[in-house]
Amino acid sequence: MPDLQQTYTALVEHLRETAVLRSCGGLLGWDEQTCLPPEGAEHRANQGALIAGLVHERSTSPKIGEWLTELAVVEGLKGAESPEAAVVREARRNYERSTKLPRKLVEELSRVGTLSQQEWVVAKKNKDFAHFEPWLTKMIGLKREEAQAVGIPKGGVIYDALLDDYEPGASTAEINSVFAPLREATVTLLSDIRGSGKRPDDSILTRSYPVDAQGEFAKKGASAIGFSFTAGRLDVSAHPFCSGIGPGDCRLTTRYNEFHFPGAFFGVLHEAGHGIYEQGLPRAQFGTCLGEAASLGIHESQSRMWENLVGRSLPFWKHFYPQAQAAFSDALKGVKLEEFHAAINDVQPSWIRVEADEITYNLHIMLRFELEQQLIDGRLEARDVPDAWNSAFQRDFGMTPPDASLGCLQDVHWSAGLLGYFPTYSLGNMFAAQLFEAAREKLGDLDAMFARGEFMPLKEWLNTSVHAHGQRYRSGRLIELVTGKKPTPDALIRHLNSRFRPLFGV
Structure with a gap:
């Protein structure tokens, strides 16, 4: 019989080392948004992609699967809500999700996310959605690929696969309710x-x-x-x-x-x-x-x-x-x-979500939640986002954004691939x-x-x-x-x- 404490310790040490590596990527991401010279974007994209690939490699190591198999009894021994059972539960959840994603896709999401965010800054400054549209198209395609790889939960929709990354266990249907x-x-x-x-x-x-x-x-x-x-x-x-x-x-x-x-x-x-x-x-x-x-x-x-x-x-x-x-x-x-x-x-209708009053703020979120679902399930393509945004904004706020910087270009999230994130704001x-x-x-x-x-x-x-x-x-x-x-x-x-x-x- 395996030594459960030794196995648990080995798992935790592996998770901690992986977290340290992931934090290096986080530091690069912070630097990208605050200090990075514009001409350094491509090199930063390559740095981020490499770290994302290394994190993915560690996160999908067969050793994790072996440890998790040995630790399957922890819940019964310690209790379903014990700290140890939680560590095993979440390690299994992350392992199963990670092993469904090819390393090449993980690296490409990171690389494109870095470049896309840089182009979003330019597009927003110039109020030019056409400049950003190719990058949004590419990112939406990658996120659809990610969602398909992760898999649609039983009884759910494809958007649920992305939502689960930010709000574990939540579903589109529950949030709508x-x-x-x-x-x-x-x-x-x-x-x-x-x-x-x-x-x-x-x-x-x-x-x-x-x-x-x-x-x-x-x-x-x-x-x-x-x-x-x-x-x-x-x-x-x-x-x-x-x-x-x-x-x-x-x-x-x-x-x-x-x-x-x-x-x-x-x-x-x-x-x-x-x-x-x-x-x-x-x-x-x-x-x-x-x-x-x-x-x-x-x-x-x-x-x-x-x-x-x-x-x-x-x-x-x-x-x-x-x-x-x-x-x-x-x-x-x-x-x-x-x-x-x-x-x-x-309290008054306003263009910018982060500057909205407490009441209208949730309408901003619901609009994005609605459009994200359509982008991921294919009912809406990136090129049609400005028209869809303006139409929904007119419906909910009674006015139409005068330009894309006050409309669909105002948030960084889609350029970074953070689809499934927005509903968590109203939650x-x-x-x-x-x-x-x-x-x-x-x-x-x-x-x-x-x-x-x-x-x-x-x-x-x-x-x-x-x-x-x-x-x-x-x-x-x-x-x-x-x-x-x-x-x-x-x-x-x-x-x-x-x-x-x-x-x-x-």
């Missing part, structure tokens, strides 16, 4: 707000906010909610993101616009939320599922919670507004706290609201804490309730364990109504 009541509630609330005739003065937010001051103020906000800059940093990129390179190294990016305060500040709070999750994962478990986020939906719940449920709340600004007035004395001279708070919670909003309700029940008067500048009780509760488990539980099970309820959109709907109906008197 929770998005339907959220869309209905969103449309009703929007209609009531539009009928109120009440609008805050959002011109407050488009005055001159010097970029240097924005950067310093944003870092203060990120530090206050618990992001450690001794284990992380903040830089500039074309599209904001967070990269958890490894223990002690988490990197955030944002972008600045002197004449739009919310973009950078709330973008940094958002990415800092991701970063707090990365910094809260157990360092000793790096390389195993116990040191990884439960899912992209759970990851997004952390960023959206700090950005919106905390960062756009009145108590948050009772603490931070005097500091904002000191940092931006010209822009905020004579502006009352309540006027500023109303402005950052304005994250749902999870965030449900977790926040549970935090209020457990911690007490969060509003009073925030008004005093006390954010650590919430951060530490998230550390112990969510972050410490890593991927021990699937997202639905984790939400149920923490909140006592299965995931639903109900808490998000309650939050949206309780925040925005009083603001607009409806």
